Amino acid sequence: MKAAIIAGPGQGPVYGDLPAPTPGNGECRIAVTAAAISPVVKSRASGRHYSSSGRFPFVVGIDGVGRRDDGSRVYFALPRAPYGSMAEHSVVRAAQCLLVPDGLDDVTAAAIANPGVSSWAALTERARFKAGETVLVNGATGTAGRLAVQIAKYLGAGKVIATGRDIEALKSVAALGADVTIPLIADGDALEEAFKEQFALGVDVVIDYLWGASAERLLIAAAKAGKDAVPIRFVQIGSVSGAEIT
Ligand SMILES: NC(=O)c1ccc[n+]([C@@H]2O[C@H](COP(=O)([O-])OP(=O)(O)OC[C@H]3O[C@@H](n4cnc5c(N)ncnc54)[C@H](OP(=O)(O)O)[C@@H]3O)[C@@H](O)[C@H]2O)c1
Missing domain, CATH: 3.90.180.10 (Medium-chain alcohol dehydrogenases, catalytic domain)
Structure with missing residues (x-):
C-alpha cells in the first residue's frame, strides 16, 4: 500500500x-x-x-x-x-x-476530533465545568481555541473570554460567540490589568493553549484579583508561545 x-x-x-x-x-x-x-x-x-x-x-x-x-x-x-x-x-x-x-463529512470529522476533544475533555472531565460558569480561553484564535470557544458556549458557559495576538482573528472569534476579547499586547503590565479586570468579575475555568508570558500574567492577575474562596480551574493544554514560565 x-x-x-x-x-x-x-x-x-x-x-x-x-x-x-x-x-x-x-x-x-x-x-x-x-x-x-x-x-x-x-x-x-x-x-x-x-x-x-x-x-x-x-x-x-x-x-x-x-x-x-x-x-x-x-x-x-x-x-x-x-x-x-x-x-x-x-x-x-x-x-x-x-x-x-x-x-x-470525512475531512471535517478527521480535522475537528483532536482539537475539539482538547477543550471538551478539559471542560467536562478535568474542570468539571457547570453551565453558567465563565470560561477564559487563552490562545483562542487557533483551531483548538476557536473550537474551545464554541464548545464552552454549547455546554452553557455564561461568559467566554478569548485572548489572541492577532486582532483580526480575535474579531472572528467574537463572531463565534466570545463575549469578551483580550488582545495579547506586548505591554505585560497592561495585559495583566486587562486580565485583572476579568478575574475581579469572576472567572471559573481557564483553558490555556499558550503557556509562556501570557499564562504567567494571567496567573498573576488571577492571584491578585480573583475572588477569595472561589477556586479557578486552570487546564493547560498547549505551550505554543513558550515552554517555561518563571
Ligand atoms: N493535549 C491535547 O490533546 C491537544 C489537542 C489539541 C491541541 N493541543 C495543543 O494546543 C495548541 C494549539 O493547537 P491548535 O490545533 O489550535 O494549533 P493551531 O491551529 O496551529 O493554532 C495555534 C495558535 O497559537 C497562536 N500562537 C502561536 N504562537 C503564539 C505566540 N507566541 N503568542 C500567542 N499566540 C500564538 C496562533 O496565533 P496566530 O494566528 O497569531 O499565529 C494560533 O492561534 C498546540 O500546542 C497543540 O499541540 C493539544
Missing part, C-alpha cells in the same frame, strides 16, 4: 510503499479516506514529541476517518505502530473507533 513514511531520525515523510497491515484480535482494518495534520502529528513526525517512539520506519498520522471491512464509516485514533493514518490502510483497536454520523 502507499503511505507517508518516515524512514529515520531527522527525515521528512516520503510517499512510499509498505505492506498493508493485517488486523489482529480485537483490531479493525481501516481503508483511510481522511487524515488530520494537527500540531501533535507534526511534532511526532519531527521526532520532537514526548510520545514519539524513536522506532523507524513509521507511518505519519495519529487519527483519521475511513471505512472498516464491514463498510461502516468511523473516526479512528492511535493506530498500532508502525502504522499511521496517512496511508491507504491502517489498523487500530476496535475500541478506538467511533461511528461518524451521517451529515458529517
Whole structure:
C-alpha cells in the first residue's frame, strides 16, 4: 500500500510503499479516506514529541476517518505502530473507533476530533465545568481555541473570554460567540490589568493553549484579583508561545 513514511531520525515523510497491515484480535482494518495534520502529528513526525517512539520506519498520522471491512464509516485514533493514518490502510483497536454520523463529512470529522476533544475533555472531565460558569480561553484564535470557544458556549458557559495576538482573528472569534476579547499586547503590565479586570468579575475555568508570558500574567492577575474562596480551574493544554514560565 502507499503511505507517508518516515524512514529515520531527522527525515521528512516520503510517499512510499509498505505492506498493508493485517488486523489482529480485537483490531479493525481501516481503508483511510481522511487524515488530520494537527500540531501533535507534526511534532511526532519531527521526532520532537514526548510520545514519539524513536522506532523507524513509521507511518505519519495519529487519527483519521475511513471505512472498516464491514463498510461502516468511523473516526479512528492511535493506530498500532508502525502504522499511521496517512496511508491507504491502517489498523487500530476496535475500541478506538467511533461511528461518524451521517451529515458529517470525512475531512471535517478527521480535522475537528483532536482539537475539539482538547477543550471538551478539559471542560467536562478535568474542570468539571457547570453551565453558567465563565470560561477564559487563552490562545483562542487557533483551531483548538476557536473550537474551545464554541464548545464552552454549547455546554452553557455564561461568559467566554478569548485572548489572541492577532486582532483580526480575535474579531472572528467574537463572531463565534466570545463575549469578551483580550488582545495579547506586548505591554505585560497592561495585559495583566486587562486580565485583572476579568478575574475581579469572576472567572471559573481557564483553558490555556499558550503557556509562556501570557499564562504567567494571567496567573498573576488571577492571584491578585480573583475572588477569595472561589477556586479557578486552570487546564493547560498547549505551550505554543513558550515552554517555561518563571
Ligand atoms: N493535549 C491535547 O490533546 C491537544 C489537542 C489539541 C491541541 N493541543 C495543543 O494546543 C495548541 C494549539 O493547537 P491548535 O490545533 O489550535 O494549533 P493551531 O491551529 O496551529 O493554532 C495555534 C495558535 O497559537 C497562536 N500562537 C502561536 N504562537 C503564539 C505566540 N507566541 N503568542 C500567542 N499566540 C500564538 C496562533 O496565533 P496566530 O494566528 O497569531 O499565529 C494560533 O492561534 C498546540 O500546542 C497543540 O499541540 C493539544
